Amino acid sequence: METDSKVQTLIWDGRSLMLIDQRKLPFIKEYVICDTYEKVAVAIKDMVVRGAPAIGVSAAYGAAIAGMQYEGVSKKDFTRFFEKAVSFLAASRPTAVNLSWALKKMKEVFIKYEHLGIEAIKKKLIDEAKLMESEDISINKKIGENGTHAFKNFKGKVKILTHCNAGALATAGYGTALGVIRSLALIDKIKHVVVDETRPYLQGARLTAWELYQEKIPFFIITDNMAAYMMSKGEVDGVVVGADRIASNGDSANKIGTLGLSILASYYRIPFFIAAPISTIDMNIESGTEIPIEERDGREVREVMGKKIISDEMPVRNPSFDVSPAENITAIITEKKVILPPFKENIRKLF
Numbered sequence: 423m424e425t426d427s428k429v430q431t432l433i434w435d436g437r438s439l440m441l442i443d444q445r446k447l448p449f450i451k452e453y454v455i456c457d458t459y460e461k462v463a464v465a466i467k468d469m470v471v472r473g474a475p476a477i478g479v480s481a482a483y484g485a486a487i488a489g490m491q492y493e494g495v496s497k498k499d500f501t502r503f504f505e506k507a508v509s510f511l512a513a514s515r516p517t518a519v520n521l522s523w524a525l526k527k528m529k530e531v532f533i534k535y536e537h538l539g540i541e542a543i544k545k546k547l548i549d550e551a552k553l554m555e556s557e558d559i560s561i562n563k564k565i566g567e568n569g570t571h572a573f574k575n576f577k578g579k580v581k582i583l584t585h586c587n588a589g590a591l592a593t594a595g596y597g598t599a600l601g602v603i604r605s606l607a608l609i610d611k612i613k614h615v616v617v618d619e620t621r622p623y624l625q626g627a628r629l630t631a632w633e634l635y636q637e638k639i640p641f642f643i644i645t646d647n648m649a650a651y652m653m654s655k656g657e658v659d660g661v662v663v664g665a666d667r668i669a670s671n672g673d674s675a676n677k678i679g680t681l682g683l684s685i686l687a688s689y690y691r692i693p694f695f696i697a698a699p700i701s702t703i704d705m706n707i708e709s710g711t712e713i714p715i716e717e718r719d720g721r722e723v724r725e726v727m728g729k730k731i732i733s734d735e736m737p738v739r740n741p742s743f744d745v746s747p748a749e750n751i752t753a754i755i756t757e758k759k760v761i762l763p764p765f766k767e768n769i770r771k772l773f
């Protein structure tokens with residue numbers, strides 16, 4: 423699949439899903455082969471693949487692989503097997519709504535074609551996952567394009583701060599927040615990108631920097647506690663981040679640390695943008711308080727790239743996401759349009 427990027431996050435080879443192992447980047451470029459839905463679920467849980475849209479597309483392939491794994495002839499057993507696989511995949515990570523969104527679509531395809539033979543249903547599931555992958559790339563390009571409009575009032579080149587990785591690696595290709603940055607770079611509007619390191623998993627330092635470096639987009643990396651300093655010194659004209667789930671009132675969950683950035687941006691009167699596909703909006707929840715926040719293994723805090731920095735006796739916490747309140751968000755950049763406040767009303771109009 424052409425991604426217009428030098429990074430290929432996921433590759434479907436007709437039988438299995440190959441996922442670039444994001445735990446090992448940037449120094450080791452290795453693919454993990456998932457030929458069962460169980461392996462796809464473990465890859466999502468263990469962060470081989472991460473980033474809301476990439477998780478969604480991977481789960482869709484996981485459901486398609488589940489279809490292929492079924493070797494029986496009973497339609498009833500096939501349905502039961504598929505449903506079990508979908509529930510297993512759905513439990514892999516809780517915060518990114520793209521996971522359940524993608525699985526819901528796969529279930530709808532299953533139901534739509536239930537009248538067909540087992541082999542035909544299997545094919546329909548694969549076709550749907552492939553479609554989701556290619557649509558994700560075109561959606562991201564549209565987000566990128568719309569993002570350039572959000573910056574049209576900025577004179578000259580802009581300095582953007584981003585957090586975590588919302589790039590090609592977090593999607594099927596191109597990226598959401600990094601897609602906006604890519605699109606701005608294409609029209610020569612980027613002065614530099616300030617890349618938050620993003621402890622504990624270092625998605626910024628390891629992944630975003632790697633993507634920007636390959637694209638030759640100017641950037642520098644900071645540790646997370648340097649963001650306020652950068653903003654106070656005029657090094658940031660705008661913050662652009664992705665999202666894992668957006669409540670219907672605009673409250674947006676993203677990588678831990680994003681909330682702090684939204685507060686800082688509001689203090690320094692710096693525009694704060696969320697870039698995400700419509701599928702990241704969860705219309706079933708009214709506000710960010712309803713978003714489930716994943717707490718990951720304390721080992722990620724105790725260690726940096728496998729090297730222990732805190733002893734096991736020390737208590738730690740590891741919430742993986744936080745929620746930026748709608749009032750701190752300047753606009754939500756989607757593939758359909760740039761949504762401005764009041765978010766509750768303007769989001770509803772899109773559905």
Ligand code: MRU
Nearest residue numbers: 472473474586588592664665677
């Ligand atoms: O824990 P991760 O690495 O899956 O968290 C990823 C993020 O928080 C991203 O910013 C978000 O999923 C948007 S990706 C386009």
